[in-house]
Amino acid sequence: MRKLKDAITKENAAKVTFGLCAAFSIFAVFAIIVFVLYRSIPAFREVGVFNFIFGTGWKPTWEDKAWNGEYKFSDIFGVAPMIVTSFAVTGGSVLFGGLLGVFTAVFMAFYCPKNLQNVPVLKKIPVLNKLPLKGIFEQIINLLASIPSIIIGFFGLVVIVPLVRDILPPHQTGTGVLSAIIVLSIMIMPTIASLAKNSLEAASKEYYEGSLGLGNTKDQTVFRVMLPAAKSGVLSAIILGVGRAVGETIAVYFVIGGTPGNFPETLYTPVASLTTTIVLEMGYASPGSIHESALIATGFVLLVFVLLINLALNVIKRDKAGGNKLFGGKIGKHRAAEKVYVYKQRGASQKVLKYISIVLSLFIAFVLTFLVLFICVKGIPHLNLHFLFGESRNGDETLLPAFVSTGLIIFMTLLIALPLGIGAAIFLNEYSKKGSRFVKTVRLFIDTLAGVPSIVFGLFGMIFFCNICGLGYSLWAGSFTMVLIVLPTVIRSTEESLREVPDSMREGSLALGSSKVRTIFKIVLPSALRGIVTSVILSIGRIVGESAALIYTAGSSIRMPSGYGGAGSTFAVMMYRFQVEGLAMEKMYATAVVLLAIVVILDLLVTLVQKKFARKANGEERDAKTSRALRKDTKRNAVAAKLAAAASENE
The missing domain is CATH 1.10.3720.10 (MetI-like)
Known part of the structure; x- marks a missing residue:
């Protein structure tokens, strides 16, 4: 009886945990709206919401004059x-x-x-x-x-x-x-x-x-x-x-x-x-x-x-x-009869x-x-070992800090986003009831989170992680912000793979006495590995190519990051800095080549992973191995027959 109670407790705890992972998207969307709106209130109060939206002037250099009463804020800040x-x-x-x-x-x-x-x-x-x-x-x-x-x-x-x-x-x-x-x-x-x-x-x-x-x-x-x-x-x-x-x-x-x-x-x-x-x-x-x-x-x-x-x-x-x-x-809409019987080339x-x-x-x-x-013709001639892996200094910037910063952000982002995303996908596919309002709400907010612009993520990260949490410009802030960006990708890809797992596998495991949680982790998730691996690769590609969200969270330092508490630049941010500061154009071309190479590799990896798991699902690998074994046996038997025939002739 006690074991049964423990099993029920574990099942309920797992369901609650997965439900919280699914609800995280709701919390994230509300947090973005609330904190961005909170920091917008001073401008709305001074300018007026109507004047801000429909105002035609944008002269931020006159802000001091507005405080002195020479101009109205409504004449300075208008986004029309x-x-x-x-x-x-x-x-x-x-x-x-x-x-x-x-x-x-x-x-x-x-x-x-x-x-x-x-x-x-x-x-x-x-x-x-x-x-x-x-x-x-x-x-x-x-x-x-x-x-x-x-x-x-x-x-x-x-x-x-x-x-x-x-x-x-x-x-x-x-x-x-x-x-x-x-x-x-x-x-x-x-x-x-x-x-x-x-x-x-x-x-x-x-x-x-x-x-x-x-x-x-x-x-x-x-x-x-x-x-x-x-x-x-x-x-x-x-x-x-x-x-x-x-x-x-x-x-x-x-x-x-x-x-x-x-x-x-x-x-x-x-x-x-x-x-x-x-x-x-x-x-x-x-x-x-x-x-x-x-x-x-x-x-x-x-x-x-x-x-x-x-x-x-x-x-x-x-x-x-x-x-x-x-x-x-x-x-299926009925067409007029006269149009049906008009015989002409159409x-x-x-x-x-x-x-x-x-x-x-x-x-x-x-x-x-x-x-x-x-990009390749312009950038490849400027690639060399020093630019890729040399020490970065003022006036001699290299990509070594970008390699380190990008790697650290990828590791921390996936470390947080994968459990959250997989847990949310498990809840939506394994525990949700058909027609559930909560599930519909979760899906709506996941879609909403996926559609939030990168610059808004960056503003939220700057407000919440950098300022309120006191992290400042750091890889911590950049990683936490990227978690919000890649989370919908992880959820969607994993959930799609979970749907493809046959119900017979779940039913067979449950019939053998396994709990639902054990069935999920031992049977369902391994069968849905394709979606998880794909989400990892897609998330890495998104992190590598992201710039707007990281500029205001992770910073744009060209130096080697001191750790997650220090600022750093990914490849995209480094390329942005080269352009903004008017640095050598050849470095922009070379950085673009590196970014492009990473993207091509990741894109090919996604294709290979999908084909690999598709072949496995269709049993092609098993059939191929069987056919190869049969061919080997046939060749071996043919050689043995020839040897036997030669031996009989010699006798």
């Missing part, structure tokens, strides 16, 4: 120009990047050949015939999605801005809304393409086969049937792209011009968005001043916009009905859309190839 700029840049990038992403998704799902065997020119080249073209193209899109924003922003600074400057009227810098739109389009396109492709492939194959069976061409089926059927997923992908675009900081900072008070009157007017204003001025805002509070309030306004975007995304997720007016109506517009998707997809592949080759 930044809001308009953020909407203009986001709208343009989503329009351009969204179209690229959707057409690329259509190409990957329906038109990209698996190999080159069907290309007449290449039929006589066996090596090319065996190339998995579709897999390579998907890997290219995944790689583009993994490239840190600071590299894309740097590419925009050294390639796109000069290109725009050459086509603009004289005396223009090339920075502004147009350059920012191009850079953000490159950033959000792969995210939209990957998610939209998954939605297209998840659409029922009966729609596809039924449409072809009714006499429609493949192009008509793709654009008038399959795309409307995947409407919900495509719109969700576009809204996620909106969230990423409106919250992007460093990439836009490099190319937008950096003038907070300007409205985007033209595409080449130097301006500033909500995020870039914070980066531009937080460094010289006096602690505790209205200027600092106004910058934090700017982050709060940004946070409100992102929360509204997440709310819209959740509303769309609930609507699973296929089709809309844009793509030609709902599936589908010309869909054929045009097909070729547009092919051309745009090839253009995206070219852009990525050019970006990678450009």
Whole structure:
């Protein structure tokens, strides 16, 4: 009886622990909102909420004059120009990047050949015939999605801005809304393409086969049937792209011009968005001043916009009905009889859309190839052992401190985020009841936490960890902030793998007398190892490429960190510092090459891990081993038969 009570106590304790891990996301979101709002109150009180949001002036150098009564704070701090700029840049990038992403998704799902065997020119080249073209193209899109924003922003600074400057009227810098739109389009396109492709492939194959069976061409089926059927997923992908675009900081900072008070009157007017204003001025805002509070309030306004975007995304997720007016109506909607019996060739517009998707997809592949080759050609000649591993001093900065700082932050972040994320995933998948309000709330807040911009995480980390907790600029503060950033990734990836574990494995373990906790740790988690390993690799990639959140928490010291209590710079922050302080351009190229190499390695690791566990799940490894053993036995038997025949002949 006592053992039974102990077992029940352990089960209840485990359930409560996993429930607290799941509820952590709720606490985190509320903490971010509360503390950022708390530090925004002085600005809202002095300026007024209405004047702050709709005011058109931004002159922080006049703050002392406002205290003396010469000016009103409402004339000094107004974010209306930044809001308009953020909407203009986001709208343009989503329009351009969204179209690229959707057409690329259509190409990957329906038109990209698996190999080159069907290309007449290449039929006589066996090596090319065996190339998995579709897999390579998907890997290219995944790689583009993994490239840190600071590299894309740097590419925009050294390639796109000069290109725009050459086509603009004289005396223009090339920075502004147009350059920012191009850079953000490159950033959000792969995210939209990957998610939209998954939605297209998840659409029922009966729609596809039924449409072809009714006499429609493949192009008509793709654009008038399959795309409307995947409407919900495509719109969700576009809204996620909106969230990423409106919250992007460093990439836009490099190319937008950096003038907070300007409205985007033209595409080449130097301006500033909500995020870039914070980066531009937080460094010289006096602690505790209205200027600092106004910058934090700017982050709060940004946070409100992102929360509204997440709310819209959740509303769309609930609507699973296929089709809309844009793509030609709902599936199954009755068409007028006279249209059915009009016998003429149709589908010309869909054929045009097909070729547009092919051309745009090839253009995206070219852009990525050019970006990678450009960075490598410019950066590899400047790589040497001293720059990578030499002692870093003023005037002779090296990447050794970045290696150490990045490694320390990765270790501490994963040490905290993995138990929290795995525990939350276990609760959501193993203990949750269908239709539970608590589970729905947890999922909503996990999605919300995933959509919070990096700069807002940085502001929260600066307020809470650096100031309130007294950690200052330190690797502790940076690690704790990164825990909040990577936690949704760990939860989602682990939960997805837990869902794939067959219920028969759980039932078999429970039938043998194992407790639920023992079943989870001994049977379920080992079977879900793919998702855990994938989340670790993705989290490392996010930490390596993060800059905005770490600038205000871990600092930007070029010296070797003294430990977790000291400041330090990761690779992305080091690259940001090289640009801000006007240090040698060749060091920026070299650092970009190192970052790019790390990203490529991590991306390949994710692919290999997924393929490895997929083969294991399908039993291919077991079948391969069996076939190899059979082949060896066959060869051995053949050799033995030959030897026996030779011996009989000799006799």
